[in-house]
Amino acid sequence: AAEEAMEAAVAAEVSNKRVILKRHVTGFPTEDDMEVVTATVSLAVPPGLAAVVVKNLYLSCDPYMRRRMTKHSEPSYPEFVLGEVITTFGVSKVVESGHPDFKAGDLVWGMTACEEYTLITKLGSIFKINHPELPLSYYAGVLGMPGLTAFSGFFNVAKPKKGDYVFVSAASGAVGQLVGQLAKITGCYVVGSAGSDEKVNLLKTKFGFDDAFNYKKEHDLNAALKRCFQQGIDIYFDNVGGTMLDAALLNMRLHGRVAVCGMISQYNLEHPEGVRNLACVVTKRIRIEGFRVIEYFGTYRKFEEEMAGHLKEGNITYMEDVAEGIEKVPAALVGLFYGRNIGKQLVAIAPE
Amino acid sequence: AAEEAMEAAVAAEVSNKRVILKRHVTGFPTEDDMEVVTATVSLAVPPGLAAVVVKNLYLSCDPYMRRRMTKHSEPSYPEFVLGEVITTFGVSKVVESGHPDFKAGDLVWGMTACEEYTLITKLGSIFKINHPELPLSYYAGVLGMPGLTAFSGFFNVAKPKKGDYVFVSAASGAVGQLVGQLAKITGCYVVGSAGSDEKVNLLKTKFGFDDAFNYKKEHDLNAALKRCFQQGIDIYFDNVGGTMLDAALLNMRLHGRVAVCGMISQYNLEHPEGVRNLACVVTKRIRIEGFRVIEYFGTYRKFEEEMAGHLKEGNITYMEDVAEGIEKVPAALVGLFYGRNIGKQLVAIAPE
Structure with a gap:
């Protein structure tokens, strides 16, 4: 045998x-x-x-x-x-x-x-x-790892409320495009950053972001965020880290939350950029929290049903x-x- | 009249x-x-x-x-x-x-x-x-603002559990000396940093810290923390920011918490030091959270009774x-x- x-x-x-x-x-x-x-x-x-x-x-x-x-x-x-x-x-x-x-x-x-x-x-x-x-x-x-990442990071870590001002970096990416759409479904105001005019256009026309900007065309990220968020930012869903995180910190509102999903801008640097505006964390009582999707696999079936529903009803596109x-x-x-x-x-x- | x-x-x-x-x-x-x-x-x-x-x-x-x-x-x-x-x-x-x-x-x-x-x-x-x-x-x-700061920051923000490894910077200061003692009462292992041998000695002999070091005598703060925390750090109660925060991030354990009370090392700098190890926040799912005592004034009476009790019973010295x-x-x-x-x-x- x-x-x-x-x-x-x-x-x-x-x-x-x-x-x-x-x-x-x-x-x-x-x-x-x-x-x-x-x-x-x-x-x-x-x-x-x-x-x-x-x-x-x-x-x-x-x-x-x-x-x-x-x-x-x-x-x-x-x-x-x-x-x-x-x-x-x-x-x-x-x-x-x-x-x-x-x-x-x-x-x-x-x-x-x-x-x-x-x-x-x-x-x-x-x-x-x-x-x-x-x-x-x-x-x-959308129904796999990036979808569950967006869903659990946004709802469990960033903990949005209706009316929150939400900023998403790498916003047309696998996770970002979903965070933006989940934010709109939640009743938030959402702005995304991306690295080309084509992507910015997609954010505004296809994914329903309220506003978006091409970070490569901005000389001053702090000014770009001030322009897009005159009231400041309640939630920053961070996919990039580095200078964008630094600029976002300056624009966070009181009790703002930074859900750190990734830091793609830093992965290829031998010496990561220094983030200089962390003192804001005290004055504005900010929470910065990293997360990994592996901790949420136990919730996958619930997520799968909810996300499949959104896709079938046309609430979310991917x-x-x-x-x-x-x-x-x-x-x-x-x-x-x-x-x-x-x-x-x-x-x-x-x-x- | x-x-x-x-x-x-x-x-x-x-x-x-x-x-x-x-x-x-x-x-x-x-x-x-x-x-x-x-x-x-x-x-x-x-x-x-x-x-x-x-x-x-x-x-x-x-x-x-x-x-x-x-x-x-x-x-x-x-x-x-x-x-x-x-x-x-x-x-x-x-x-x-x-x-x-x-x-x-x-x-x-x-x-x-x-x-x-x-x-x-x-x-x-x-x-x-x-x-x-x-x-x-x-x-x-101890019964006023610094006391309430230590108490609310440690219990409400850092959320300690018995057995946690706790690091406190500026540990002999108004807030730090109390955080260390509250950590011991909670059943944590606690290490403090301070800026002179006299202060380090106080931490170990008077305030009951398990260990302490003089940061001015350490060439490599990362190595100092590795020496003191072979298991890593669950809670960093940050009073100083800057390079100490950067070194602490490298030594945090999974789901570590950084309660940011202040950043005294940065207040006099025109250009704050950059914190380079924030990528750890994702891999180790760290929470960094700033707080201010003014949010806890509503809990003052409860705190006053508890702290007065500790002082009278000799559990806490100041x-x-x-x-x-x-x-x-x-x-x-x-x-x-x-x-x-x-x-x-x-x-x-x-x-x-």
Whole structure:
């Protein structure tokens, strides 16, 4: 029987293109920091292992991945291992299952890897897809990790009230576009910043932001925020950090809240920019709070239903930037740091 | 009757030495930025005015006052008015009252001014003293504004749990010495930093800190904190800001809390130091929250009873640094920024 299983496994071995990290990154990542290699993989789950083998359909490219490319010593944020496949969130189809909760053909999303087929052993990090009638790619975005990030960061960390003045940076990105729309649904006034006139235009016309500005065209971010928020800012949903955070602090209102989702402007700097206006935190009694979506995975099913409802009713729209083919993963990842993506960056790996 | 009142008022005029702000301050304050002048004051409350005239017994010198000496544009933090008396917290005796809640002879503490006699019109900013059996000067410290600051900042903002690792900067100061003792009462492990070996010794021997260090003797604050907190820091009670905050961020544990009480290291700098380690806020899900004691005045009576109990039972001790005479106010205020005070700095203005 063991021999038969072995033969079946060998028989089921297929070619598996994957993206590995070649070297730890300093400064801006380049495509050369990664390499697309071809390995082989067994499509059979090793006997006795509570795991699934999945075929990856969509892979997500997210700014936080840059931090895992740096050699660091932050145990809560493990580094990618040199020479091994880069892990990421994705949408996948189960090929074979070694666990009763999953069966071949199931559609799932969650933590997988930048390759065609992945053996997933941490089954707590994947979720079955309950709304396959919506675009499957949404589970790498609005119905997946970035969606839950926007939702939990905005409602649980920023704690909005109707009428709040809300500022969102990187506002057309995977998370920002959703925070803006959730803010409007909540009855807030919302302004976004982005890095091109095209993106600014999208914020105002497609995503319903009350106002938006192109930060690359502003000489003085403090003045730009003063212009957009004559009453000051109640909530700053921070995706960028650095000088934008510094300017936002000057414009926060009493008891303002800064929900820190990410700091993309800092990830490629060897010496992060200094934030100088923290004294405002005392005078204006500001709360700055970082969060990570992994703490909210327990709330996913509730979120999925609410967000699916919003999408079906047309309350929320979502824009994706889809590259085609595993070979495009390195360029798509690098492009995030130049703002090349318009909307959520993902890569289609295989037809649905 | 009006004439009689007028005559009585004129008759009751007395000499009143007061400390005025001569010029707005940049950089470190000097005694020359202030001036002690002699005016006259009526000891009678103007007819029809809901106010009290008090004789000031003790005046408090606090770091936050430096911020009010700068010309700025922060409406929630009004500047001192040039040529006018500097306001501060103090302990006073009512000389005459125009309000039924107060009568001559009452002992009060609250917002008064750096002078011998003050007409107080904001009666919501003063409190009658319920424990005159304790040293009256305590109402300028442990039973007054600094005490309530330590208590509310530690319990309401930092939200300690038994076993938490707590770091306090400016730890022998008016607020810091209390935060450390409250942390010990709560069952925390507490380490303080201070600016002299004498102060460090006090922290360990008199105030019961588990450990302490002289920050002026440390070349690398990050290394000093790593040495003192091998498990990392759950709560940083920040009185200083700047490089100490930056080092603390590197040493915070998951879900660490930074209660920002003040940033004395930054008040005299024209360009504040940049804080570079804010990215930790995301990876470690840190909350940084500023607060001001004025929001907690509504809880004062409860605090007063609890703190008076601790003092009587010997659970908490308090160290004061008392200068003598109104002429000493400028030097005492300036001295705060050189760490000359050992314990809570106040000035005795008149015998009790």
